Amino acid sequence: MDNDNQGPRILITIWILTGLSGLFLLVRLFCKLMTKRLLWWDDHVLTLSWIMLLTSVVLVTISVSKGLGKHVSAVPVENLSSMGLIGNLTGTFSILAAVWSKTSFALTLLRLMQGRMKTLLWAIMASVNVAMGLNALFMWIRCAPAAKTWNPYVPGTCWAPDVYPRFGMFAAGYSAAMDFVLALLPWSVIWKLQMKRKEKFGIAIAMSMGFFAGATAIMKTIVIPTLASPDFTYVSTPLIIWGAAESAVTIIAASIPVLRILFRDLRSLSRRYYMSGSRAQAQGxxxxxxxxxxxxxxxxxxxxxxxxxxxxxxxxxxxxxxxxxxxxxxxxxxxxxxxxxxx
Known part of the structure; x- marks a missing residue:
């Protein structure tokens, strides 16, 4: 793979992540429908999150065809403004995918928690949506006129180059911290369940996959400063990949607990098959x-x-x-x- 062209690497990675997260989402929805459970808000929000992820990946694919992944000196000048606009759109959809995937998991926990824990969950959902929403908004208003945010040749003024990346790091860092909080909250409920300790650990681990989402959010936070680089078409590769990974991993993490239904039913079916054979022998x-x-x-x-x-x-x-x-x-x-x- 050409080191001066990161486009193929970007496309392979983000499409694999999108496809894998989509598969987990489909299995999640299948499990709920199979057990005749009505889809709730967490399912709808998670589905919307995946649609936002897919949209951002399609936009990245278009940008790669225009030169994303190459050094800016190798990109045709006439493509830079359109790539800038597509980049803003990609960032917006990517942020929405990330924040709505976290909101979905928080909504799932909302149905399990009581009292102060519910209040905490509402506070987390509100604060994360506000922080990430402002991050998406600032992407468009950091210059006047707004067109200058994607076309540097338009006359106008912009914020200092480091202002928006710093706020982006704050929002992404706060989002990562909330991933870890959401991953820890289920333990307070699970530990009170009447079951074997081994089963408690299994369920708690399944409900705590958000730790991986938090890890990807941290990695994205680290590479956000590349937004201010003059060679942004090339050095933004890690940011694009980790941005897609954050949403994809969160969608997968939010789907894993529901997959317990499928595994439970498969075990139950196997047990009933064994018992029916034993009962037939006993009746004989x-x-x-x-x-x-x-x-x-x-x-x-x-x-x-x-x-x-x-x-x-x-x-x-x-x-x-x-x-x-x-x-x-x-x-x-x-x-x-x-x-x-x-x-």
């Missing part, structure tokens, strides 16, 4: 009995199976259905019956 043995007998069959039902806490696998509320079956063989072939009841 009982058919040779020479006297009346009673068989007690019990079945546990999780009444919280489709709720958000049920998704975590932590509900301890169950109904045990007991069925008594009386079988008469030889001498009383006409008698038989069953009784059932819930405990």
């Amino acid at each position: 043995s009982r058919s040779n009995a020479k006297r009346n007998g009673a068989v007690m069959v019990s079945e546990e039902k999780n009444v919280d199976e489709w709720s958000d806490r049920g998704t975590l696998g932590g509900s301890s509320r169950k109904i045990i259905q007991v069925t008594e079956i009386t079988v008469a063989v030889e001498g009383g072939g006409e008698s038989g019956g069953h009784r059932s009841g819930d405990v």
Whole structure:
């Protein structure tokens, strides 16, 4: 790969990230629909976030065709202004993808938390959306007229070169910090669930994938100063890649907990298949009995199976259905019956 042309590297990386995150999102939605659960706001916001990510990646692809990834000296002068405008649009959609993916996960947690934790979640959502929203807005108003932000040849004035990158670093850094907070919050709920410690750790880790999102946000924060570089078409490569990675990883992290439904149902299906085989074998043995007998069959039902806490696998509320079956063989072939009841 040509070191003077980072375009192919950009495209391969961001399209893989977008495709992978889209796959996780589709499986998340499939799991919810498969279990007849209604899609909620967190699902819709996460889907919108992925659409913003896809839009930004399409715009980057267009920019690469115009010279993004090459040194600015190798880019045709007539392409610079259009690349600048596309760059502003890409940055806006990328910011929206990042902030809405975090908002989606916060909305998911909102349904699990109570009291002060809910207030904290609302504060996090509001503050992150304001900080990132201002970051997107400043991208367009840092020059007067606004056209000068993407076309340096337009007469006008702009903020000092380091002002916008500094605010961008603040907003991205704050967003990264909130990723870590959101990743830690589920532990307070999970640790109170009635289940084995091993299962608690499994669920907590699944709910804490936001740590990886926070790590990608930190990496993006580090490379934001490249916005002020004269050779921005080349040195902005890491910023573009980490920007896409932040949103993609957050979408994946927000989808992983819901995938527990799929794994749980697959285990349950396997268990039922095994039990049905064992029960058929046992019934074959009982058919040779020479006297009346009673068989007690019990079945546990999780009444919280489709709720958000049920998704975590932590509900301890169950109904045990007991069925008594009386079988008469030889001498009383006409008698038989069953009784059932819930405990």
